[in-house]
Amino acid sequence: MPSAIGLDIGSSAVRAAQVTRPGSGPATLDRLGQVLLPPGAVRDGEIADPEAVVEVLKTLWKRYGFKGRKVAMGVANQQVVVREVDLPYLPEAELRKSLDFQVQDYIPIPVEQAVLDFHVLAEHEVDGNRLSKILLVAAARGMVDSVVAAARQARLQPMLLDLDAFAMLRSLSRPDAILAGGEGELLVDAGAAVTNLVVHEAGIPRFVRILLMGGNAITDSLQAALGISHEQAEGMKAADLTPGSDEASLVVERAGRFVDEIRGSLDYYRAQPNAIQVGRAVVSGGASQLPGLRDRLADALGIPVDRGHPMQELKIGKVGVDPDQLAEAEPYLAVAIGLALGATE
Numbered sequence: 001m002p003s004a005i006g007l008d009i010g011s012s013a014v015r016a017a018q019v020t021r022p023g024s025g026p027a028t029l030d031r032l033g034q035v036l037l038p039p040g041a042v043r044d045g046e047i048a049d050p051e052a053v054v055e056v057l058k059t060l061w062k063r064y065g066f067k068g069r070k071v072a073m074g075v076a077n078q079q080v081v082v083r084e085v086d087l088p089y090l091p092e093a094e095l096r097k098s099l100d101f102q103v104q105d106y107i108p109i110p111v112e113q114a115v116l117d118f119h120v121l122a123e124h125e126v127d128g129n130r131l132s133k134i135l136l137v138a139a140a141r142g143m144v145d146s147v148v149a150a151a152r153q154a155r156l157q158p159m160l161l162d163l164d165a166f167a168m169l170r171s172l173s174r175p176d177a178i179l180a181g182g183e184g185e186l187l188v189d190a191g192a193a194v195t196n197l198v199v200h201e202a203g204i205p206r207f208v209r210i211l212l213m214g215g216n217a218i219t220d221s222l223q224a225a226l227g228i229s230h231e232q233a234e235g236m237k238a239a240d241l242t243p244g245s246d247e248a249s250l251v252v253e254r255a256g257r258f259v260d261e262i263r264g265s266l267d268y269y270r271a272q273p274n275a276i277q278v279g280r281a282v283v284s285g286g287a288s289q290l291p292g293l294r295d296r297l298a299d300a301l302g303i304p305v306d307r308g309h310p311m312q313e314l315k316i317g318k319v320g321v322d323p324d325q326l327a328e329a330e331p332y333l334a335v336a337i338g339l340a341l342g343a344t345e
């Protein structure tokens, strides 16, 4: 039975999820673990202090007893770009071989310093020319190498590297959205420093945005404005604040910027000539729990916004966590579970 461990190195914590997929029936969540990172070890989704990250990865393995050391890892930071690109039509295998020679004009990094990947979105014809429309992913090799190196130093074996956005697409896209088709769904994973957006149609990604924005900005501004500790600011953020108080106004203002950024990205997508209708949104990630955020997002986007459930299609095995803890952990697991699901396909 294929079993895989998804490993998510976030800006605030490192998490892993082990999933087993039997020949038939639902995949099972077998194990889960999370260890917080010291501040600054991962900045804006990039490893800034490799030794600290390696230590935390070792702790994660020691503490939770994952079976095996092979991992599927994700990336989401400024060193990776995702673009929709039209290339002369080629069958997928040949397209892959020729990618290096075709995409330099579309990416901000020299091709020889990039790791490339793509999803075919469509074949179409423009002025009699047959084209392949692809979603091109280009990641800076140095950044990818640092992720792989950190895992190896913790004696893990990276087998697969994926975009966090594609991982969350696997765990968060709802089965009925996939079945219904015709209408798009916006998925949002809002973390500490990075927010991933994906518009998909029946499980196929149409648009991906990686925003350098997350809950840290709100914590930092509370800390600075009120002269309080990081921990106090974190607690304040998660609490129901008295409307009109200084702290409440700060959070509202910051959350407003957050919502504006997401709306801006969706507006950009909606203005594309071949954009599909986006009928609803699903949010996940620690920062999606900010009180009132979902309602504000629904107002701004003009569509219903629901909480994501990355375990929706999983059978829960002996994870060693009681149901309440599991429910509490759920918002943090979309990427790790999605990575594991991708590696068992």
Ligand SMILES: Nc1ncnc2c1ncn2[C@@H]1O[C@H](COP(=O)(O)OP(=O)(O)OP(=O)(O)O)[C@@H](O)[C@H]1O
Pocket (backbone or CB within 6 Å): 009, 010, 011, 012, 013, 044, 045, 190, 191, 192, 193, 194, 195, 214, 215, 216, 219, 234, 237, 238, 239, 285, 286, 287, 288, 289, 290, 291, 331, 332
């Ligand atoms: N109840 C809550 N209310 C408001 N914010 C919360 C709450 N719980 C967690 N957060 C915020 O969520 C953020 C952490 O989210 P998450 O763990 O998804 O990020 P990450 O994966 O570590 O980082 P990255 O941004 O790289 O994805 C922090 O900014 C934290 O303050």
Ligand SMILES: [Mg+2]
Pocket (backbone or CB within 6 Å): 010, 011, 191, 192, 285, 335
């Ligand atoms: Mg994250």
